Amino acid sequence: MASLVIFPLIFTLFPRSYLDDISKNTYKYITVYFIAILSFNLISFFYHGLHYGQTIFIHYPTVNKIAQGPYNIHPIYLSVHICVALLFSFFIIRKLQSNYKRAAIIVFDIILIIFLFILLKKGPIIVLALVFLIFALFQRSKKVLYIALLVIILNVVAIMSIPEYRAKFSELVKIENVDSGGATSTNIRYSIYSIAIKKMLESPIIGYGIGDNKDVLLETYKKESPTLYKEKYNSHNQYISFMLAMGIIGLMVFLFFMSYNLVYAIRYNNQILILLILLYGLMMSFENILEREDGVIYFSFFIGFFALISYNEQINKSLPNSKMSDKQ
Template sequence: MKIINNITLLLIYLNASLLVFPDKVKPYLIFSLLLSIVFRKLKLKTKQKHSNQKLLISLGFFGFLLVSCFFSDNFYVGYKKLESSASLIIFPLIFYLLAGDTQILNTKSLEVIKKMVIFSTLLFLIFSFSYFYITEPYYTFKSTLVHYSNLINIRNTGYLIHPIYLSIYVGVSIVFSLELFIKNKKYVFFILSLVLLIFMGILNKKGPILSLLVIGAFYLFRNKLNLKKSIYLVPVFLLLILLIIYLPKYNNINTFSELKDLIAQKSNEDSSTGIRLQIYDCTIRNISKSPILGYGIGDVNVVLNNCYLNSNSLEIQKNYNTHNQYFSIWLSAGIFGLMAFLFYLFTVFKIARKQDLKMLYLLNLYFILNMLTENILEREDGVIFFSFLINLYFFKNDLNDD
């Protein structure tokens, strides 16, 4: 049993580090973890504690998406979308089977998982940046800074990742680093958080940065009486703001300036904020036409593209999604699918508060905020990371510290 436990732990740690593995390898690591846990479960002689209610809540909204696939005209498109989101089923099952299992999920292993997330993210950032700086012809250090966020999405063959999703990884790694520093007083994690902050500034993506600032402010508010713990966060977030302002940008354009006048941005074809506002306009108009049942997960893109055809500035060939996870679920599975998803997120908050799982609370809040501007559950880079972390904490019933 010790060997099986070690293999299971190793696979959990590898799944926490999926960012550094090629895209084709990731599914095999996830399924290997599931198989090892099922095999281990069959070998166990003692009964473990399982929460069937938690599992049903975790899978509920995915069930609505599955049903919506069958009344989609584009069934194959819907099937492929569900296939990309398969970790929404697999990770709840994995951690459901491990619920309350202190041989695998204990304080020590959870700290290792946090460190694996931190170091794998740093490894990806440093090596990819160094690779572009060394191999891109005519690139200076400054031009690598400027173009890094685009290069990881077009030149990183086998490891392609959108800069927004990489920023989400960096944001979670910063949270983990600061938590380990505050908890263990190891200054190496404080230094690592500063390095991660620099990359957050280089990527310069509004959603993840604003979400990080919000949960940082939330943490400060909740710990206002514990100044020794909170005081370190102030210079960290001041540094982030300075990086946003002064790091070199493409064409010297800081996208945060778009937030000054949201109304004016709607007609700006070159503004990411303007494009999003036009997408939201199309999305809301289509939701209003079928708010109860939606359109089916396979037909959402067709519905949106038909709306974009009538737009003067949106390019249909870019196949924009809703850029809002809640709108996407509403369009796909109607109001009942959205309610099931919101109930799931509310339940995560409820469990986090009841069991005093501060990290689960912060992670859930961070993903919820990022879902306001991104369809995190519809891209493998986002859904795997979300499902792994949230279900890891959601099902660890017997561990009241994090």
């Protein structure tokens, strides 16, 4: 959690001379991240595919979770990285002048979307669709909006056409207690939230303390849900986790942090930061993004880095005479 303080502090110490260069080269940096996520998935897929053959399409989520040593990553967090990479690609495509390069990025996007479907985590898919639609609205172009809607519709058709995916998404309309209705991801979250919200309301102001919040959940699972207790689940919701750990005070501080950056992003039309905050904010409604798989490091770095660009815009607008003299 120290990342939430350390990265913003580091970025505030950057010399003024760095800021314009960072703004100019942002698209290079996000392209590196995009290629890194694409490469990770391709290398992992083909490496394990040598052992599993065609069944790698079934085993890919599991091998990423348990069979890669120090590179193990839970499928839902790999899905989050893919979503961030796809988000970055929207802006990379818009920046490129060459149609060939745009076509290449679109092909890479299709590959990442395929990996997203292989990982079969419905939350990130739904969030990405919403963020993609918001991006299209930002462009204020009917053509872009129609393309976005077409892509979303094609993905919905693909989901409905494949039995495994159709069954996975149908969980959303049949929600039951995990101990009586089966251990689906939706039932698990429903049962966790039912218990976590009760505990949250018992100590709403200051919570139970960082670290103790998980123990409180486990003790309650032990009494109310053998399935949840056996798997030692966390709250699977970052906002509930803040409430359990630090109460309404901790949650309000975090929401202020998010809102402050969002307001500045909107003021200076920092579309990448706006969509990144929305993407992470929505993901946090069904996963503890900041507490597992080094998620807090990536979150803090990206928010701090793109907030730096908003800050640079603020300085440039407040010092027009200085910038003019620099150019002269």
